Amino acid sequence: MRPLVFLEHHGGALSRSSLGVLSYASSLGAPAALIAGHELGALAAEAARFGASAVYVADDERLAAPLPQPRVDVLEQLMAAEGFDTVLFAQSVLASDLAAALAARLEAGLNWDLVELHGEGEQLVGRRPALADSVWVEVGWSSPQRLAVFRSGIFEPLERPAPLLVHAFPVEIRPRSLLVELLEPAAERPSGPSIEDAEVIVAGGRGLGKAAGFALVEELAAALGGAVAATRAVVDAGWYPYETQVGQTGKTVAPKLYLAVGISGAIQHKVGMQASGTIVAINKDPHAPIFDYADLGVVGDLNEIVPRLTELLRAAQAR
Amino acid sequence: MKLAVCVKAVPDTLGGRRFDPETRRLDRSGELALSEFDLHAVEEALRLRDAAGTGEVVALTLGPEQAREPLRKALAMGVDRSLLVSDQAYAGADLLVTAAALAAAIGREAPDLTLFGQQSPDGEGACLWAAVAERLELPVISQVAELTLEPGRVLGRRQTEYGYERLAAPLPALVAVSDSINEPRYPSLKGIMAAKSKPQQLLAASELGVSVASQTSVRGFAPPPERGERRVISDDGTAAEAILSFLRERRLFA
Numbered sequence: 001m002r003p004l005v006f007l008e009h010h011g012g013a014l015s016r017s018s019l020g021v022l023s024y025a026s027s028l029g030a031p032a033a034l035i036a037g038h039e040l041g042a043l044a045a046e047a048a049r050f051g052a053s054a055v056y057v058a059d060d061e062r063l064a065a066p067l068p069q070p071r072v073d074v075l076e077q078l079m080a081a082e083g084f085d086t087v088l089f090a091q092s093v094l095a096s097d098l099a100a101a102l103a104a105r106l107e108a109g110l111n112w113d114l115v116e117l118h119g120e121g122e123q124l125v126g127r128r129p130a131l132a133d134s135v136w137v138e139v140g141w142s143s144p145q146r147l148a149v150f151r152s153g154i155f156e157p158l159e160r161p162a163p164l165l166v167h168a169f170p171v172e173i174r175p176r177s178l179l180v181e182l183l184e185p186a187a188e189r190p191s192g193p194s195i196e197d198a199e200v201i202v203a204g205g206r207g208l209g210k211a212a213g214f215a216l217v218e219e220l221a222a223a224l225g226g227a228v229a230a231t232r233a234v235v236d237a238g239w240y241p242y243e244t245q246v247g248q249t250g251k252t253v254a255p256k257l258y259l260a261v262g263i264s265g266a267i268q269h270k271v272g273m274q275a276s277g278t279i280v281a282i283n284k285d286p287h288a289p290i291f292d293y294a295d296l297g298v299v300g301d302l303n304e305i306v307p308r309l310t311e312l313l314r315a316a317q318a319r
Numbered sequence: 320m321k322l323a324v325c326v327k328a329v330p331d332t333l334g335g336r337r338f339d340p341e342t343r344r345l346d347r348s349g350e351l352a353l354s355e356f357d358l359h360a361v362e363e364a365l366r367l368r369d370a371a372g373t374g375e376v377v378a379l380t381l382g383p384e385q386a387r388e389p390l391r392k393a394l395a396m397g398v399d400r401s402l403l404v405s406d407q408a409y410a411g412a413d414l415l416v417t418a419a420a421l422a423a424a425i426g427r428e429a430p431d432l433t434l435f436g437q438q439s440p441d442g443e444g445a446c447l448w449a450a451v452a453e454r455l456e457l458p459v460i461s462q463v464a465e466l467t468l469e470p471g472r473v474l475g476r477r478q479t480e481y482g483y484e485r486l487a488a489p490l491p492a493l494v495a496v497s498d499s500i501n502e503p504r505y506p507s508l509k510g511i512m513a514a515k516s517k518p519q520q521l522l523a524a525s526e527l528g529v530s531v532a533s534q535t536s537v538r539g540f541a542p543p544p545e546r547g548e549r550r551v552i553s554d555d556g557t558a559a560e561a562i563l564s565f566l567r568e569r570r571l572f573a
Binding site: 010011015066067068069072092093094096097098099100101102103104105107108109110111112113125127129130131133134135136137138139140141142143149176179180181182183184185186187194196200224242243251256257278280282286291292293294295296297298299300301304305306308309311312313316 | 336337338413414415418419441443444445446447448449450451452453454456457458459460461462464474477478479480481482483484485486487488489492499531533534535536537538539540541542543544547548549550551552553554558559560561562563565566569571572573
């Protein structure tokens, strides 16, 4: 089996999440990659650097907007032309819609939110944490073509340089795939790494007491070179922007370090960050659920601990 | 303006959700509730109808007979009528079958705009609309946090991993709304009373003529993996130092 990995990109860079899937896919066989867009520059070389044995590049003006429907046409044609039967995606707004529409077009099985995939003879078996991660479900496919969407950010991209083998793939796009129009593209983030790509995240919750409490979190994040995230409760309260929200209805993140400040850690939050490498939590309530899954839990007053920690980190860096 | 809302009837609370080890399907035998995410889609449809001052909202679901009760809640909120697609043939339906059945039902209704909630709270999927749109060959916009109707088209503002973007699609179209789009209303007493006399239609699989089969399966279950050793300390005035040395120990800070 030769898997094809859909590589998502934005602002001239491939997404870390989809590069992680590319790295992971090498355990299934030499993975090929598809990059679809317009004016793609050095992205194919980047894909080869992360182990793509062949890179298919669909470069077309009509693929400039990051929309799913024209990409369904591209993937359908590429699978037919090159005989790919397994396509892997990293979960995102674009990839989820693309995978589901492709599944409907091909009548191919789609499993999502996977954290594992392996072969058993001719079969593929995936694992998906379900019911708020309380149980792991083993899933399979019965169609000859198989689509798999992995949970965002769960695999580390590994550099594994492969010879650059680029195939320009000409596409035919159906008029009906071009009905949605992008009026205004997503603006670049004003500052700091986006939370899905950050290796360090400092997250603040209701325990900060007020919106101004986020200054403590921002300073700590800056000292660690990380991004700032927030919980549903504080986003709803208008203390911090929605795009920083981690959890069931926000983003799913998996940084090397997740430092939770004033967050109780209800299941809705947990599902968005439990894949983090190391979790450190500061909370004044010793019964907060986050202490059940933090690697280091600190029961105490964040207003004392956080500024002191920021100061220590800055002093260590200054040396 | 004709609006459709696709909703899901889900086992009542998160704690009560479990897989049936026999069928390997989610146990839907108990009481079902309207998905909290779909309340936002219902609310948005009602808002659009009421702003236009005319039109009809129909709520659609694919589910077991007990889905009548959650549909009644949608009617009590103000939806004009409901359509339940229910058939033993659909038990354990995967994305493909669900999308095909809903697409067939939507095709019969031919609404100008079909709304979805942002995700399924039990199946934890967030992509059904795209499969339905593909079957209907209609445009779709997902994760919409602000929706505007103009003559002949729908505009949406949404959040992606890279920030906010604005999209437009000609009608008829499908839109999945995010749960930040509005605050769903509670059914009023008057609404609850009125719901009793609203049309509630039941359709069987044979009436829809859908011949798609599930292409995914559940093979088994396993407990989630345990995390490694954990430590909890109480601040004795040196917690910041303890965190720093822990970060160094884990090589997370030089």
